[in-house]
Amino acid sequence: MLSNVAPSVFNGLILGAFYAFVAIGLSLIMNLTGTINLAHGSFLTLAGYLAFTLVSKGTSFWFALILAPLLTVVVGVVIERLLIVPLYKRDPIFSLLLTFGLSLIAEEVYRLIWGPNGVPFSAPGILGGGISLGFMQFPTLRLFIAVVLAAAMVLLALFLWRTRFGLRLRAAIQDTEMISAMGTNIQVLYMVNFALGMALAGLAGVLASGLLGLSPTMGNALLMPAFVVAIIGGMGSLFGSIVGGLLVGLAISVTTLFIPAANEVIMYILMAVVLLIRPRGLFGTEGLFG
Amino acid sequence: MADHSISRESFLKGATVGAAALSASFPAFVPSRGEAADVLKVGQIAELTGVYVDISQPEVYGAALALEHWNKKGGVMGRKVEVVVEDDQNDPGVAVQKVRKLINQDKVSAVFGTVNSAIALSASGAANSLGALYMVTGGHTDPVTSTQCHWDVFRTCHTAWQETQATGLSIAKKFGKKWYLITPDYAFGHSLASGYEAVIKKLGGQIVANDLTPLGTSDFSTYITKIGPAKPDVIIVLLAGADFVNFLKQANSYGLLKKFPVAGPQAELEPFLSLPPESRVGYWGVEWYYNSDLVYGKKNTQAANFVKEYRAKHGTPPSARSAFGYVTLDRMLWAMNEVKTADPVKVARKLENAHFETIWDGGAYYRGTDHQLMWPNFFVEMRPNGTPADKNDIFNVIDRQPADKISKSAAEQAQVCNLKYPS
Numbered sequence: 001m002l003s004n005v006a007p008s009v010f011n012g013l014i015l016g017a018f019y020a021f022v023a024i025g026l027s028l029i030m031n032l033t034g035t036i037n038l039a040h041g042s043f044l045t046l047a048g049y050l051a052f053t054l055v056s057k058g059t060s061f062w063f064a065l066i067l068a069p070l071l072t073v074v075v076g077v078v079i080e081r082l083l084i085v086p087l088y089k090r091d092p093i094f095s096l097l098l099t100f101g102l103s104l105i106a107e108e109v110y111r112l113i114w115g116p117n118g119v120p121f122s123a124p125g126i127l128g129g130g131i132s133l134g135f136m137q138f139p140t141l142r143l144f145i146a147v148v149l150a151a152a153m154v155l156l157a158l159f160l161w162r163t164r165f166g167l168r169l170r171a172a173i174q175d176t177e178m179i180s181a182m183g184t185n186i187q188v189l190y191m192v193n194f195a196l197g198m199a200l201a202g203l204a205g206v207l208a209s210g211l212l213g214l215s216p217t218m219g220n221a222l223l224m225p226a227f228v229v230a231i232i233g234g235m236g237s238l239f240g241s242i243v244g245g246l247l248v249g250l251a252i253s254v255t256t257l258f259i260p261a262a263n264e265v266i267m268y269i270l271m272a273v274v275l276l277i278r279p280r281g282l283f284g285t286e287g288l289f290g
Numbered sequence: 291m292a293d294h295s296i297s298r299e300s301f302l303k304g305a306t307v308g309a310a311a312l313s314a315s316f317p318a319f320v321p322s323r324g325e326a327a328d329v330l331k332v333g334q335i336a337e338l339t340g341v342y343v344d345i346s347q348p349e350v351y352g353a354a355l356a357l358e359h360w361n362k363k364g365g366v367m368g369r370k371v372e373v374v375v376e377d378d379q380n381d382p383g384v385a386v387q388k389v390r391k392l393i394n395q396d397k398v399s400a401v402f403g404t405v406n407s408a409i410a411l412s413a414s415g416a417a418n419s420l421g422a423l424y425m426v427t428g429g430h431t432d433p434v435t436s437t438q439c440h441w442d443v444f445r446t447c448h449t450a451w452q453e454t455q456a457t458g459l460s461i462a463k464k465f466g467k468k469w470y471l472i473t474p475d476y477a478f479g480h481s482l483a484s485g486y487e488a489v490i491k492k493l494g495g496q497i498v499a500n501d502l503t504p505l506g507t508s509d510f511s512t513y514i515t516k517i518g519p520a521k522p523d524v525i526i527v528l529l530a531g532a533d534f535v536n537f538l539k540q541a542n543s544y545g546l547l548k549k550f551p552v553a554g555p556q557a558e559l560e561p562f563l564s565l566p567p568e569s570r571v572g573y574w575g576v577e578w579y580y581n582s583d584l585v586y587g588k589k590n591t592q593a594a595n596f597v598k599e600y601r602a603k604h605g606t607p608p609s610a611r612s613a614f615g616y617v618t619l620d621r622m623l624w625a626m627n628e629v630k631t632a633d634p635v636k637v638a639r640k641l642e643n644a645h646f647e648t649i650w651d652g653g654a655y656y657r658g659t660d661h662q663l664m665w666p667n668f669f670v671e672m673r674p675n676g677t678p679a680d681k682n683d684i685f686n687v688i689d690r691q692p693a694d695k696i697s698k699s700a701a702e703q704a705q706v707c708n709l710k711y712p713s
Contacts, residue, residue, distance in 0.1 A: 007512075011511035107339070122539070218508075263512075264504035
């Protein structure tokens with residue numbers, strides 16, 4: 001049994017990194033605008049399908065890995081400008097209902113365009129094999145995903161903490177009206193922030209469809225763990241999302257090893273425990289939704 | 291900054307529009323059952339949302355073809371037939387509400403449908419409590435036609451028991467008797483696992499592990515890394531739908547499919563087609579297939595037409611799921627037409643033990659003892675890239691098992707199933 005633990009821990013960390021990535025996209029949008037984006041999973045799926053279409057039209061996987069998220073950003077920003085912007089100043093329930101509706105519509109639209117069945121989509125051959133880690137043979141694709149996710153997180157952190165725009169974004173999260181009064185165009189901030197969230201969703205979507213089956217429901221299946229991760233890590237904390245993601249990934253993976261049937265409920269148990277001890281989440285700011 | 295609070299005026303406007311929209315969906319004058327003399331309504335429940343949508347949709351399509359055929363022939367009892375399809379959201383509780391809604395509100399004469407075993411059980415209970423006929427299309431769990439059978443409930447797809455008996459012996463012969471089971475953690479999976487346990491006990495083999503996976507699991511990596519050290523002869527995969535796809539795709543990425551053979555009671559065409567060719571491997575039970583002489587020969591024009599029309603409409607070949615939908619509705623309407631009424635008792639009596647020829651060779655019948663459809667089961671090996679003429683043609687059917695060889699006997703079933711017709 002012990003020989004299984006190391007692979008499980010490793011699997012869990014990579015799964016967790018994935019959840020963290022989706023959760024960061026959610027958190028970004030939630031922090032600045034209070035929008036609980038239930039359509040996040042749909043954008044993830046969209047990117048997967050766009051990559052699938054690009055690849056089946058002869059584009060290389062690597063190009064699709066960049067282009068599909070960019071296209072997702074375009075679609076996302078158009079939807080944000082047209083539908084979500086009018087709801088920013090309202091109670092979060094409005095945008096929650098809107099994005100819930102959007103996710104239902106999106107699922108049906110994907111079904112109409114790409115069919116109700118999944119479509120075969122796999123990463124290129126170079127990522128298809130495995131790499132020996134000594135204690136186990138690990139799929140190259142998963143390692144690749146981990147590297148891409150880590151690189152994207154570092155880039156995001158640099159953007160938020162090392163650029164003037166990032167500074168404004170973080171300031172706006174603390175006090176939107178003040179930053180607006182000081183001459184920053186708040187709508188541009190909203191838009192870029194949403195675009196960032198979409199880019200993360202898009203990247204996660206393309207990577208996920210190499211790993212999971214690409215079907216209209218793929219993204220929504222990843223949404224629930226991502227919410228749990230965001231709550232455990234603490235609303236408003238990107239670092240919290242990373243820690244929360246890794247914790248959830250580990251918990252799921254190790255539970256699977258010993259009590260497989262309980263591996264789904266474990267993340268909710270973890271969430272309940274964290275909320276009991278620390279209601280704002282591990283690294284959350286208090287009263288974000290005051 | 292603009293004031294975004296809701297004014298009284300806009301609230302009233304919204305409320306009025308909302309109320310109008312809602313009331314439009316609940317018409318005040320609903321004809322009671324039988325009143326609309328020119329239309330015969332039947333209801334179908336299906337998993338149009340959730341993880342089983344890809345295998346549920348073909349059941350709806352298959353039934354739609356049967357509906358078209360009957361309406362072209364002039365309907366049933368001279369009345370046009372209409373199918374009301376309800377999405378049960380892959381939730382046994384919602385399914386119960388939908389069955390009640392179909393019967394009480396839409397006034398359908400009978401209900402059929404579902405791919406989900408848990409729903410097959412909950413929906414058949416709901417229909418039985420209302421005294422309505424319900425035909426399960428694709429929920430395989432055993433109790434539906436054994437311990438929890440009802441006089442007004444019939445089932446078209448095979449039982450989990452039949453599937454495991456049909457495949458278990460061949461799997462042992464081909465690969466060995468040390469099995470590793472990957473089982474979805476609900477009624478269908480449990481039924482299959484106990485079927486295999488019975489087979490392996492008979493053969494004197496061993497189940498080295500039976501891992502339960504929650505429905506809708508997206509990451510199987512930890513399950514996969516556990517399998518290697520257990521060194522089974524064969525991995526038996528009992529998953530279905532999206533779970534099945536995720537498992538095989540990930541097992542392949544860990545190199546597992548090259549080390550261990552995989553097999554299972556039930557391969558479905560839809561999930562396999564959504565897998566990349568390198569993950570299309572294994573040895574599986576199949577309930578019906580659109581292109582094999584072992585399923586139907588050249589003389590079976592009904593089958594050939596079914597395949598042709600289905601492909602023309604949907605661009606994809608019909609699957610076993612399409613066949614369930616088609617045969618179920620076709621038989622239900624046949625029985626109603628024969629007895630010239632939708633009376634559930636009379637229709638149920640008519641269906642019992644009535645032999646019929648259909649889209650496979652050798653015919654079939656719903657057994658009187660337990661209302662289970664008795665029909666052959668097939669074995670396939672994979673043809674990952676299809677044939678040059680048809681890339682969807684990925685199953686190579688290599689064997690056929692007749693119903694009586696894979697089923698519990700009528701006498702055995704009579705011990706556990708009491709249909710309890712109303713007196």
